[in-house]
Structures are given as C-alpha cells and as structure tokens.
Amino acid sequence: MNRLSLNQWTTRRWSLPEAADGCARHGLQAIGVWREQLAECGLAAGVRAVRAAGLRVSSLCRGGFLTAGGALDDNRRAIDEAAELDAACLVLVVGGLPGVPPGAPPPAAFSRDLPGARARVAEALAALVPYAAERGVRLALEPLHPMYCADRAVLSTLGQALDLAGHHPADRVGVVVDAFHVWWDPALPAQLTRAGASGRLASYQVSDWPQPLPPDVLLGRAMMGDGVIDLPALTAAVLAAGYTGDIEVEIFNAEVWSADPDEVLTTMKRRYREMLAGQA
Amino acid sequence: MNRLSLNQWTTRRWSLPEAADGCARHGLQAIGVWREQLAECGLAAGVRAVRAAGLRVSSLCRGGFLTAGGALDDNRRAIDEAAELDAACLVLVVGGLPGVPPGAPPPAAFSRDLPGARARVAEALAALVPYAAERGVRLALEPLHPMYCADRAVLSTLGQALDLAGHHPADRVGVVVDAFHVWWDPALPAQLTRAGASGRLASYQVSDWPQPLPPDVLLGRAMMGDGVIDLPALTAAVLAAGYTGDIEVEIFNAEVWSADPDEVLTTMKRRYREMLAGQA
Incomplete structure (x- = not known):
C-alpha cells in the first residue's frame, strides 16, 4: 500500500489541496498531480498542499503535445512546475499529427505526415532535455494506445518510446508504462525487460480496459478489475523488470468522476490490494 | 484500375449477385466476398455470379475466431468455400480473449489470459493449414487494430502476424495488410519489407481512419481521403514491398452503407485513382 499513488485525474473534481488531503486521509503516500488543478490553486499553494499532506509527487501530468506550435515554452513551464513539486517525473504525451485537435474533427489543413510528426517530437524532446536536466527534472515519454495516434500521441x-528515449541519458528521459495503453502489445514482455535493464522505467500507471469501449473512447478506462486486462500479471512483470517507483491509479471514466471521491479512493485501495495479492 | 477490388462489406446491402453485377457494371475485375452474403445466396449460386461477372475473388472474408469453441469446423467450411470460389486467400480474423463476445460486455466467466489466447490461435492455425493446403487455399492472417484486441483479434x-505465419510455408499462410488497422505502427515500414521479402503479402485492404472515431468504433472506417491516413504513401510502401495482388476497398461505415451502392462505387473509383496518382 505504500507504493499506491492517486493520479489526480481519477478524482478530477477535487482541487489539488482537496486531493492531497484525501490522500492523507486514506493513508496514501503519493499523488500524481495534474497541471490543470495546479494552475487553479497556484504553484506555491499546490506545493504547500502536497508537502503538508506529506506526499511524494509520483508524476506531474502532463507536458508534451510537441507537434503543436508554442510547445516548447509551455513545456519549459511544465518542467519548472515539476521541479518545484519535486515530481519523480514529468509525463509527456507527445501529441498527434500536426493540426489535428484532440477528440475533434481536423480543420481543412492538417498534416498526414506521420514520420514527419515523429521526427518533430524527437527534435522537440532534444530541445527540452537540457532545460529539464538543469532543473533536475526527469522527462517520461508515455506511449498512448494506437487509437490516439492521430490526435494525442504519435508515440x-x-x-518506440524506448528507441526515442535512448538518444538521451536514462536519468533524464524515461518511459511511462500505462496498463490501458500497452496491455495488448505482443512485444510488451520483451520491451518491459529492456526498459528495466536500461533504467528507463519512470512511471507505472494502472486502470482497466472496459469491454466494450464507451462512445467517447477517451473515457474508456475502468477501475482495476472491471475490465479485461490481466493486471496482476502485468504488474508482476513491471515489478520483475525492476520498477521501484509508485503505482499510480489513473482513471478517465465519467462514472468514476461523478462518484463520491472518498468512495472512489476506498474502492481503489481495495482493488489495488487485490491486484497485488500474491505478489512479493 | 485493374487491381481495384470491391470488398463486399463496403456495399453490404447488395447481395453477392448484385455486388458481382455492380463490379462488372463499374469495370472492376475483382471482388472480396463475405461469407454472410455467400450463405444467403448459396455457394453454387455465388460461384456462378462471380464467374458470370468475370471477376477474380481477391479474398473470402472471413474465417477465424480461433479462440472460440467449434472454430475448427466452421473454418474448414470457410476453406471449402474459398476453394470453390478460387479465392486468392481466406482472411482470418483470429478472435479475442476466450469468452469475450465481439462488441458486447463479457459474461461473468471469461479469460484474461492473453498469452494463452495467442497460443490457442497458433494451435488452431496449425490444425487448419494441412486442410487448407489440400484444397489449395491460402490462409491470410489479419492483424487488427489493437483496440479490437479483447474481442476480435489478439493479433x-x-x-506478430509474420511471426505466427512463419511457422508455415509462405504459399500456405500469408498476411493481410489493412491500412486502417496498421497505419499507426512505428514498425510498419520494416515489417512491410519483411513481409514482401518472405513472400507473405496475401492481401492489401484500404479505408481511412476518421477523426474522431464514431461512438461505435467498429464502424469507424472512412472512404479513402476522408480520414488522416497517408494512403498514397502507405500504398506506395506496400507496392514497393512487392505486393502484386488486388487492392480491396473495405469500409465499415454506417453512412456508406446507407448510400446508393452505385454512388459508393463511383466515389470509390475516384478516390482510388487519387490514392494511386503519381505511383508507378
């Protein structure tokens, strides 16, 4: 239980101070912070709330969208925030095809050049790494499920994330393993081993794959145990690969969001225990 | 234009004889046949209709669902049908997790064992190859988009498809490249080259990825040019890898299905020409 972290998006109606209090009340030691709620309460107040609750910040979510204009400035601000929070990493969702807005129809002009978008991500990452390194912030590349390739992540x-991270030192650029995004990948066992051996495992996030997906696929993430992923086996593989950080529960789900956040945390803790039952 | 094939599901309200007539009327030389419509008109009548229209059968869709009970018997019937039609291949959609129904919530009891499901697919394939070989039918493994992993294809x-096919002779087991399913894959260029070099390219199907996806993700396939895939580049890569067969247009889309099929074919031919413009 000491490695369980609440990713704030799971209880997104809570402000950051409310979420920090909630974590402390439920005996959690870590929180994954979102920049939206951090901006709402202000950086200084957010840092104070997290410190007062005695929490580690397992991640700051999220930088990225590196294929869009103005991305570097916004990511430098995210790096500054991650440094202030002493976050274990800044999660990067790298962005989709240039000009394609998340979850919406593209305008008349956009790019279909997927290799070009990937090259742009690599260039922007290279531009950010020195800035992050100076501030002691580790960037964490998050591969997203391929159904988000057009609008959210060409990673x-x-x-692929390890190939990209490999151009930089492991303590500067790691990867995020999010169960929902990667569970289907036939190469996953081998790539988890590779990620662990190269010291790149920066974050592990869990949620479940509901079957069938809801109409808005962005909200298609279930509480652990409510979907089809073999989360005990996946978690065992991540731990066996050498992951030593916190385990963040990140759930995008309209029903979870409308529920009482305290009840969500109670359920989350129970399901987390079940997921880890029998593990070392 | 002589390589353009109408996959019957694109004009699914047409019976097989109607679709065969439609292809002939529009100057097409090939058709991808679906087993549902074949069953409706009967095998003998279906074969006559296709022959009378002077069409090649670029594929029979589809066998598979190898993780379900009774799969082998049904697939042997599909192989028999493919032999009668002289189809270039029998497309196999291999099936999802055992017990998870396509597009519906799973029952209380189902399997989360993804490696086990994949092993079951490999075993069933091995059991079918000799039967198909005796009848001169080539099986074609179709990797589906990862969002269908739970309920339709653990491939x-x-x-992954090439790894699985590699246990059998190339003239007996090939692979399907469906643009909608594979366009996002960072390994695609290398795997296309591998598929071509090993003589495994059995079928190429095209449609486009609409942005955003519709509420029912099964119907999320657009007419070429209406989505975000760089189809000219992908098609060039498939042809450069050595694919010499027909190019099937297969569109699952409620609007396309409700349109006049003759108009769909007219649009399809124009978009196909645009897709191939500038290619050798």
Whole structure:
C-alpha cells in the first residue's frame, strides 16, 4: 500500500489541496498531480498542499503535445512546475499529427505526415532535455494506445518510446508504462525487460480496459478489475523488470468522476490490494 | 484500375449477385466476398455470379475466431468455400480473449489470459493449414487494430502476424495488410519489407481512419481521403514491398452503407485513382 499513488485525474473534481488531503486521509503516500488543478490553486499553494499532506509527487501530468506550435515554452513551464513539486517525473504525451485537435474533427489543413510528426517530437524532446536536466527534472515519454495516434500521441508502443528515449541519458528521459495503453502489445514482455535493464522505467500507471469501449473512447478506462486486462500479471512483470517507483491509479471514466471521491479512493485501495495479492 | 477490388462489406446491402453485377457494371475485375452474403445466396449460386461477372475473388472474408469453441469446423467450411470460389486467400480474423463476445460486455466467466489466447490461435492455425493446403487455399492472417484486441483479434501487429505465419510455408499462410488497422505502427515500414521479402503479402485492404472515431468504433472506417491516413504513401510502401495482388476497398461505415451502392462505387473509383496518382 505504500507504493499506491492517486493520479489526480481519477478524482478530477477535487482541487489539488482537496486531493492531497484525501490522500492523507486514506493513508496514501503519493499523488500524481495534474497541471490543470495546479494552475487553479497556484504553484506555491499546490506545493504547500502536497508537502503538508506529506506526499511524494509520483508524476506531474502532463507536458508534451510537441507537434503543436508554442510547445516548447509551455513545456519549459511544465518542467519548472515539476521541479518545484519535486515530481519523480514529468509525463509527456507527445501529441498527434500536426493540426489535428484532440477528440475533434481536423480543420481543412492538417498534416498526414506521420514520420514527419515523429521526427518533430524527437527534435522537440532534444530541445527540452537540457532545460529539464538543469532543473533536475526527469522527462517520461508515455506511449498512448494506437487509437490516439492521430490526435494525442504519435508515440504508440513501449519499444518506440524506448528507441526515442535512448538518444538521451536514462536519468533524464524515461518511459511511462500505462496498463490501458500497452496491455495488448505482443512485444510488451520483451520491451518491459529492456526498459528495466536500461533504467528507463519512470512511471507505472494502472486502470482497466472496459469491454466494450464507451462512445467517447477517451473515457474508456475502468477501475482495476472491471475490465479485461490481466493486471496482476502485468504488474508482476513491471515489478520483475525492476520498477521501484509508485503505482499510480489513473482513471478517465465519467462514472468514476461523478462518484463520491472518498468512495472512489476506498474502492481503489481495495482493488489495488487485490491486484497485488500474491505478489512479493 | 485493374487491381481495384470491391470488398463486399463496403456495399453490404447488395447481395453477392448484385455486388458481382455492380463490379462488372463499374469495370472492376475483382471482388472480396463475405461469407454472410455467400450463405444467403448459396455457394453454387455465388460461384456462378462471380464467374458470370468475370471477376477474380481477391479474398473470402472471413474465417477465424480461433479462440472460440467449434472454430475448427466452421473454418474448414470457410476453406471449402474459398476453394470453390478460387479465392486468392481466406482472411482470418483470429478472435479475442476466450469468452469475450465481439462488441458486447463479457459474461461473468471469461479469460484474461492473453498469452494463452495467442497460443490457442497458433494451435488452431496449425490444425487448419494441412486442410487448407489440400484444397489449395491460402490462409491470410489479419492483424487488427489493437483496440479490437479483447474481442476480435489478439493479433495486433504485422510483425506478430509474420511471426505466427512463419511457422508455415509462405504459399500456405500469408498476411493481410489493412491500412486502417496498421497505419499507426512505428514498425510498419520494416515489417512491410519483411513481409514482401518472405513472400507473405496475401492481401492489401484500404479505408481511412476518421477523426474522431464514431461512438461505435467498429464502424469507424472512412472512404479513402476522408480520414488522416497517408494512403498514397502507405500504398506506395506496400507496392514497393512487392505486393502484386488486388487492392480491396473495405469500409465499415454506417453512412456508406446507407448510400446508393452505385454512388459508393463511383466515389470509390475516384478516390482510388487519387490514392494511386503519381505511383508507378
């Protein structure tokens, strides 16, 4: 239980101070912070709330969208925030095809050049790494499920994320393993081993794959145990690969969001225990 | 234009004789046949209709669902049908997790054992290959988009399909490259080259990825040019890898299905020409 972290998006109606209090009340030691709620309460107040609750910040979510204009400035601000929070990493969702807005129809002009978008991500990452290194912030590349390739992340597999991270030192650029995004990947066992051996495992996030997906696929993430992923086996593989950080529960789900956050945390703790039952 | 094939599901309200007539009327030389419509008109009548229209059968769709009970018997019937039609291949959609129904919530009891499901697919394939070989039918493994992993295909990438096919002779087991399913894959260029070099390219199907996806993700396939895939580049890569067969247009889309099929074919031919413009 000492490695369980609440990713704030799971209880997104809570402000950051409310979420920090909630974590403390439920005996959690870590929180994954979102920049939206951090902006709402202000950086200084957010840092104070997290410190007062005695929490580690397992991640700051999120920087990225590196294929869009103005991305570097916004990511430098995110790096500054991660440094102030002493976050274990800044999660980067790298962005989709240039000009394609998340979850909406593209305008008349957009780019279909997927290799070009991937090259742009690599360039922007290279531009950010020195800035992050100076501030002691580790960037964490998050491969997203391939169904988000067009609008959210042209980074779609753990192997691809490791290839990209490999151009930089492991303590500066790691990867995020999010169960929902990668569970289907036939190369996952081998890539988890590779990620662990190269010291790149920066974050592990869990939620479940509901079957069938809801109409808005962005909200298609279930509480652990409510979907089809073999989360005990996946978690065992991540731990066996050498992951030593916190385990964040990040759930995008309209029903979870409308529920009482305290009840969500109670359920989350029970399901987390079940997921880890029998593990070392 | 002589390589353009109408996959019957694109004009699914047409019976097989109607679709065969439609292809002939529009100057097409090939058709991808679906077993549902074949069953409706009967095998003998279906074969006559296709022959009378002077069409090649670029594929029979589809066998598979190898993780379900009774799969082998049904697939042997599909092989028999493919032999009668002289189809270039029998497309196999291999099936999802055992007990998870396509597009519906799973019952209380189902399997989360993804490696086990993949092993079951490999075993069933091995059992079918000799039967198909005796009848001169080539099986074609279709990797489906990872968002269908739970309920339709635990085969999710071209590389995985080639690994599986590699246990059998290339003239007996090939792979399907469906643009909608594989366009996002960072390993696609390398795997296309591998597929071509090993003589495994059995079918190429095209449609486009709409942005955003519709509420029912099964129907999320657009007419070429209406989505975000760089189809000219992908098609060039498939042809450069050595694919010499027909190019099937297969569109699952409620609007396309409700349109006049003759108009769909007219649009399809124009978009196909645009897709191939500038290619050798």
